[in-house]
Amino acid sequence: MGAGGRRSYDWQTKVAAVRDVVDRGVGKAEAMARHHIASIAPLERWCREYRAGGAEALRPRAKGRPRGSSNGPAPAATREQELAEQLAFLEAKVAYLEKLHALQVSRSRGATRPRSRNGLQGKGTGWRICWPCRGLPGRRTTGCSRVRRT
Numbered sequence: 269m270g271a272g273g274r275r276s277y278d279w280q281t282k283v284a285a286v287r288d289v290v291d292r293g294v295g296k297a298e299a300m301a302r303h304h305i306a307s308i309a310p311l312e313r314w315c316r317e318y319r320a321g322g323a324e325a326l327r328p329r330a331k332g333r334p335r336g337s338s339n340g341p342a343p344a345a346t347r348e349q350e351l352a353e354q355l356a357f358l359e360a361k362v363a364y365l366e367k368l369h370a371l372q373v374s375r376s377r378g379a380t381r382p383r384s385r386n387g388l389q390g391k392g393t394g395w396r397i398c399w400p401c402r403g404l405p406g407r408r409t410t411g412c413s414r415v416r417r418t
Contacts, residue, residue, distance in 0.1 A: 275306055277303075277305065277310070279326060279328065281304075282314050282326045283318075283326055284303060285299045285300070285302075285303040285305060285311060285314065286311070286315055286318040286323075286326065288302065288303075289311065289315055290315055290318055290319065296308055296311055296312070314326055
């Protein structure tokens with residue numbers, strides 16, 4: 269046995285050893301000696317595979333990760349698909365900006381908002397942090413042009 273401790277056998281050796289054991293009734297020890305098989309474990313496994321699938325079941329299987337599909341790369345998007353994606357993106361952007369504008373307008377009309385628990389609104393200073401700048405590290409409550417005195 270080699271340093272790796274695992275020996276490989278070619279297909280003809282496997283088939284000959286298994287046929288001796290299964291078809292001709294030769295003992296496993298004798299078949300191992302005749303075909304120079306180091307252990308009984310692979311011979312027993314080969315016998316199971318031979319009974320289940322015949323000699324073709326003993327053929328070596330491909331190792332490693334299977335190759336990708338043979339379809340090739342995905343086809344490039346058509347101009348219509350690109351425009352549809354761009355339209356969906358721009359519609360979402362407009363909807364977001366409309367909501368942001370509505371929120372800013374409602375706040376500028378004096379609509380009150382409950383004080384936050386995490387202290388993002390200027391605690392006791394009389395200054396309020398603007399909505400887009402809230403919670404930014406190092407941001408002073410009076411550092412933004414949109415901050416107003418409460």
